[in-house]
Amino acid sequence: MRLSSLADYAVVMMSAAARHCGVTGRLNATLLSDETGIPLPTVQKLVSRLSSAGLIESTRGTGGGFRLSRPAAAISLADIIEAVEGPIVLTSCVDEGRHDCIIEDNCRVKPHWNVVNGAVRGALAGVSLASLSAVFPRESGGAGPQASALETLDSRVRGNTAEEVQA
Template sequence: MADYAVVVMAAAARHCGGTRVSAVQLAQETGLPTPTVQKLVSCLANAGLLRSSRGVGGGLKLARPAAAITVADIVEAVEGPIALTACVEKGKHECTLEGACTVRPHWPLVNEALRGALAGVALTQLTQALPTPQPLPSEYAA
């Protein structure tokens, strides 16, 4: 669901000019099922990333500027703390290797690096058009 949440937030960010957008409109723009978008919108609003208004002129809009929202914020809104493994969380003892695992003390370092990488990608970066790839010069063509 985190990947769909990023897609929904990128679509919402393209409406940053102050216009509000509905969950149905976001579903149409992204090609995601409306119930999925509605569920994601609820999570994203609860996390303070989207703001919802009812009535005439109502709808959804970003709760803060797109430049101030990162992929890490979006992923955590839907999935919770970013981690490759949950064994480092208090009360999580589901791994059969726990007693002999020499990597367990190092997982927080890995998890923080992953979170840092995602925190370095602002939502605005996901709404910019990428340059069209140029063909290779003829001397490099196969």
């Protein structure tokens, strides 16, 4: 499973927006393109999608720009990915609606895909934009005040408890 480049760019872009919005209030696409290295047409395309999904508010014209529609702590990685790629579904049988799977009627794995899909989506939903946008000092290997949320997620994925991670 791999995120599309657009979803990856949206995460990078939203992270940069979260770092700026507390300071400057509004951003413009050119500034965001310059800071992230994402081409301006791609930034503009993503602003449209993220705005349609309700993750950012966009204002046109002089003094316009965009800003996060809610606090970074209330926006998850899953929210950003779904804004760009649609619902997170690992297989077609997890998606509601019509499926084109030829083995669906005889598949013994199908009942488990909802659980697996829920776990993947839950892991992505458990990572906030605030934790993604925290600036970690490179020399400390990423440790910092916001690192604990990502470390806790990593420990859950690996099957460790938070206490084991902090010990």
